[in-house]
Amino acid sequence: MGSFGESCGVFGAFDFEGKAVFSHLYWGLIAQNHRGHHSYGFAEVREGEFTSYRSLGLLPPVRHPVIRRLFRNFRSHVGVGHVRYATSGRSTRYWLIRDMQPFLVGREEKIALAFNGNLVNVKELREELKGEARGLSPSSSDIELLSRKLLRGMRNSDLVSAVEGCMRGIEGAFSVVGLTQRGEFFAFRDPLGIKPLCYGCSPDNQTFAVSSESAGLDINEFRYESEVQPGELLIWSGEGMRRERIVRGERRAFCSFEFAYFARPDSVLDGGKPVYKVREEFGRNLAREDPDLPKRVDLIVSIPSTGDDAAYGMHEVTGIPWERAVRRHRYVVDRAFISSSEEREKIISRKINVTETLRGKRIAVVEDSIVRGDTSRRVIRKLRMAGAKEIHFYFTFPRILSPCFYGIDMATFGELIGSTHTEEEIAHLIGADSVHYQSLEGFVRATGMRREDLCLGCLTGQYPTPLAQRIADEMRRRFQAGEVERGRVYEVE
Numbered sequence: 001m002g003s004f005g006e007s008c009g010v011f012g013a014f015d016f017e018g019k020a021v022f023s024h025l026y027w028g029l030i031a032q033n034h035r036g037h038h039s040y041g042f043a044e045v046r047e048g049e050f051t052s053y054r055s056l057g058l059l060p061p062v063r064h065p066v067i068r069r070l071f072r073n074f075r076s077h078v079g080v081g082h083v084r085y086a087t088s089g090r091s092t093r094y095w096l097i098r099d100m101q102p103f104l105v106g107r108e109e110k111i112a113l114a115f116n117g118n119l120v121n122v123k124e125l126r127e128e129l130k131g132e133a134r135g136l137s138p139s140s141s142d143i144e145l146l147s148r149k150l151l152r153g154m155r156n157s158d159l160v161s162a163v164e165g166c167m168r169g170i171e172g173a174f175s176v177v178g179l180t181q182r183g184e185f186f187a188f189r190d191p192l193g194i195k196p197l198c199y200g201c202s203p204d205n206q207t208f209a210v211s212s213e214s215a216g217l218d219i220n221e222f223r224y225e226s227e228v229q230p231g232e233l234l235i236w237s238g239e240g241m242r243r244e245r246i247v248r249g250e251r252r253a254f255c256s257f258e259f260a261y262f263a264r265p266d267s268v269l270d271g272g273k274p275v276y277k278v279r280e281e282f283g284r285n286l287a288r289e290d291p292d293l294p295k296r297v298d299l300i301v302s303i304p305s306t307g308d309d310a311a312y313g314m315h316e317v318t319g320i321p322w323e324r325a326v327r328r329h330r331y332v333v334d335r336a337f338i339s340s341s342e343e344r345e346k347i348i349s350r351k352i353n354v355t356e357t358l359r360g361k362r363i364a365v366v367e368d369s370i371v372r373g374d375t376s377r378r379v380i381r382k383l384r385m386a387g388a389k390e391i392h393f394y395f396t397f398p399r400i401l402s403p404c405f406y407g408i409d410m411a412t413f414g415e416l417i418g419s420t421h422t423e424e425e426i427a428h429l430i431g432a433d434s435v436h437y438q439s440l441e442g443f444v445r446a447t448g449m450r451r452e453d454l455c456l457g458c459l460t461g462q463y464p465t466p467l468a469q470r471i472a473d474e475m476r477r478r479f480q481a482g483e484v485e486r487g488r489v490y491e492v493e
């Protein structure tokens, strides 16, 4: 239950029989609303005309008047949708509105785009694309730069070449779904495949969909076909489906944080095991890596919901009872534009409830990660109020030492508690009796992926792209020299 920003979720669909796909878009995004609460949106194209609807906040329930109206009005056989958490760009209400996706851009030729990720070479792209703002509404999000680059490529050539230009000229993470004015539906993923993207098909093979997570396909009862491969472009049109591996990189770099925190437990990532199986293994590892655990604690408690499966794994190995004494208030969610930090604090604390069964107990608390420490501190306060005698924290994600440049809201060294403090200091700061992280080796093994196929940038300080590495090295140098960090160097200079 991290206190930091989630990534975004995308979904798009194409029906070869001409049936409306809005229902698939809606349910595909409902299944992925955990990836973004700031805004949601839909776009479709019918006979060269785009229709879109975007709004702040959580996607409303299906019987909500707005959604009922969208079901009536969105009738096209091709469309895309998006849920957003602002990890790039500004978070004021004004910019949250401007940055809502799908992004509808272009003059002579229009496209609709929705993406999950973050671009790194923004300074260079801004310079390169200075003259390309025609037909673009201002946005503070990276989607604007991506759109400009893509539109320019399409004007000079075709969609395939334009996507190739993006893949070769943009450094960063981008999993994209989009529509052209001609009614094509396309999806592509950066050459390292940093963010998830997969596609599937309806049982009658007539409707195809692309989704950030496989849970978006499952809810529509679609068959999971495959990942969109890193560097791959898929296009659906009246002529059929086309799949092209445009750039074949030397390695992949899938975001390891997806396994610990972002993804739904019932999703499969990069064609591997279900995420909950990986998390169970995280819990087993934490238990194996701390042989004194059974002597130290009477009870395992998980922080819902990302800690639950790992707590089960820990319970399996140690035999220590696991009690779900911490519960989440299901309908308490962050509002999109809460201005005061005091109000935000109250909301985080209202999110969970702790039962009194912990009185006098020594507990092992299983949690996904610790970034800044403020959420853990609040949780511990509640656990102490419920009478817990000793609190030992176990994190499934190894210690976060460095910022993320690919779309996760961890921008500076100074804000990362793991980068500035030892485990003992962290325990003291958050009010725990001890703090334990899963080892990096155990974490990688549990994912079932090869180490070189994962991004471990925030854990090791070794990034999969060259500019991110240079920026991180420069930020670290300045931080160690005692300079005040005002954000990422490319954002503040």
Ligand code: SF4
Residues within 6 Å of the ligand: 194, 254, 255, 256, 257, 258, 403, 404, 405, 406, 407, 408, 455, 456, 457, 458, 459
């Ligand atoms: S740096 Fe960390 S959070 Fe960012 S993409 Fe890499 S693994 Fe994920």
